[in-house]
Amino acid sequence: xxxxxxxxxxxxxxxxxxxxxxxxxxxxxxxxxxxxxxxxxxxxxxxxxxxxxxxxxxxxxxxxxxxxxxxxxxxxxxxxxxxxxxxxxxxxxxxxxxxxxxxxxxxxxxxxxxxxxxxxxxxxxxxxxxxxxxxxxxxxxxxxxxxxxxxxxxxxxxxxxxxxxxxxxxxxxxxxxxxxxxxxxxxxxxxxxxxxxxxxxxxxxxxxxxxxxxxxxxxxxxxxxxxxxxxxxxxxxxxxxxxxxxxxxxxxxxxxxxxxxxxxxxxxxxxxxxxxxxxxxxxxxxxxxxxxxxxxxxxxxxxxxxxx
Numbered sequence: 001x002x003x004x005x006x007x008x009x010x011x012x013x014x015x016x017x018x019x020x021x022x023x024x025x026x027x028x029x030x031x032x033x034x035x036x037x038x039x040x041x042x043x044x045x046x047x048x049x050x051x052x053x054x055x056x057x058x059x060x061x062x063x064x065x066x067x068x069x070x071x072x073x074x075x076x077x078x079x080x081x082x083x084x085x086x087x088x089x090x091x092x093x094x095x096x097x098x099x100x101x102x103x104x105x106x107x108x109x110x111x112x113x114x115x116x117x118x119x120x121x122x123x124x125x126x127x128x129x130x131x132x133x134x135x136x137x138x139x140x141x142x143x144x145x146x147x148x149x150x151x152x153x154x155x156x157x158x159x160x161x162x163x164x165x166x167x168x169x170x171x172x173x174x175x176x177x178x179x180x181x182x183x184x185x186x187x188x189x190x191x192x193x194x195x196x197x198x199x200x201x202x203x204x205x206x207x208x209x210x211x212x213x214x215x216x217x218x219x220x221x222x223x224x225x226x227x228x229x230x231x232x233x234x235x236x237x238x239x240x241x242x243x244x245x246x247x248x249x250x251x252x253x254x255x256x257x258x259x260x261x262x263x264x265x266x267x268x269x270x271x272x273x274x275x276x277x278x279x280x281x282x283x284x285x286x287x288x289x290x291x292x293x294x295x296x297x298x299x300x301x302x303x304x305x306x307x308x
Contacts, residue, residue: 003216003226003281006175006289007036007043008120008143011051011058012076014235015257016123017089019244024235025055031237031266033065039273041283046072046120046143049104052111059111068285070118070143071108074100080127083149087251098133105137118286120144120231124177131164134172141286142172143229148179148195154215155223156293173290177229181214191256197231198256201265205272209279225293228281236265 009032014021029045036043045062047069052059063069073079078091079101092100101119108116118141119134126144134142145153150165156175160168180187180194187194190202200208216226240258244251260268273283284292 001216001220001224001226003279004228004289004292005276005281005283006143006227006229006286007041007283008070008229008231008286009043009045010072010120010122010231010233011045011047011055012072012122012233012235013048013051014238015240015253016233017076017086018251018253018257022051022054023238024233025051025058028234028237029058029062032234032269033061033067035266035270035273036067037065039270039277041273041277042067042285042288043283044068044070044118044143044286046070046118047104047108048072048076048122049074049107050076052107056111059108063112063114068118068287069108069112069114069116070120070141070286071101071104071116071139072120073122074104076122078122078125079130080121080125080144082125083123083146086123094129097129098136101130101133102137105139117141117290118143124149124231126164128164131159131170131172132161135170139172140290141175143175143177143231143286145174145176146179146195147176148193151179154178154219155225156227156289173293175227175229175286175289177231178215180211181218184211184214191254198236200230200232200268200272201236201260202256205268205275208272209275212276227289227293232269236261238262 011025013019014024078089079097105116119139121144124144124146153176156173157167159170159174160166182194219226239262242253242258
């Protein structure tokens with residue numbers, strides 16, 4: 001089985017939608033670029049339209065370094081179906097989705113000089129209108145499917161127009177964000193349970209590396225190509241606060257949102273990359289994976305879902 005890893009970085013405001021600052025994008029990104037250069041590997045950076053406009057040089061530097069610039073919505077808004085309650089979240093109307101994603105694509109294309117082909121929804125909250133908009137706008141990859149949330153598709157697939165959770169004939173390739181086997185650790189201690197994020201930062205490179213085998217074994221029942229898509233953020237590579245005071249109150253963040261951000265995270269990702277390279281993994285961008293998947297063994301069918 002050929003084993004591939006895609007590192008996807010969501011280029012957004014610090015701690016997602018909670019802060020308005022861009023310390024991660026402006027400083028953390030360059031730690032990431034240095035790490036990728038040292039190890040000779042590519043990655044995909046998903047920019048919100050707003051973060052791209054506020055950080056034009058970062059967009060250009062990412063592309064100049066040989067990496068892919070993708071899209072991540074206009075302003076880190078909810079473009080699909082929410083998986084949990086979030087304060088101050090205002091999902092946009094379905095009829096608004098395509099226009100906002102079109103603006104996102106136009107901004108990133110103008111700054112990068114290349115047409116974006118890859119998209120990831122904020123918080124992996126995707127939906128029917130979002131998938132249809134991606135199809136209409138010419139995107140080729142959606143990196144939004146959460147195995148943790150949906151627990152069905154383990155390997156890439158082309159969604160159905162009638163039900164995006166099922167395989168069909170859309171041109172967009174859905175690449176799932178993997179989750180760990182739920183019986184391999186006491187994951188209930190985290191709000192994210194057995195989702196991959198943010199366990200690299202919380203538990204370290206060796207913990208994550210040691211639990212990739214069962215994930216790939218499940219994928220091997222369906223495909224001869226193993227793919228592990230990660231979702232990470234540049235703000236994780238800078239120290240983040242445990243609370244933030246607003247004009248109307250103070251928000252206290254769970255440790256999962258700020259613990260080990262900064263040098264610790266940078267060190268763990270470097271260790272993880274080296275462990276996987278030594279073990280024969282290959283790194284690629286979402287754009288590059290399109291060709292890999294198209295030229296490789298198509299899904300075999302068979303067992304789906306993650307272990308309980």
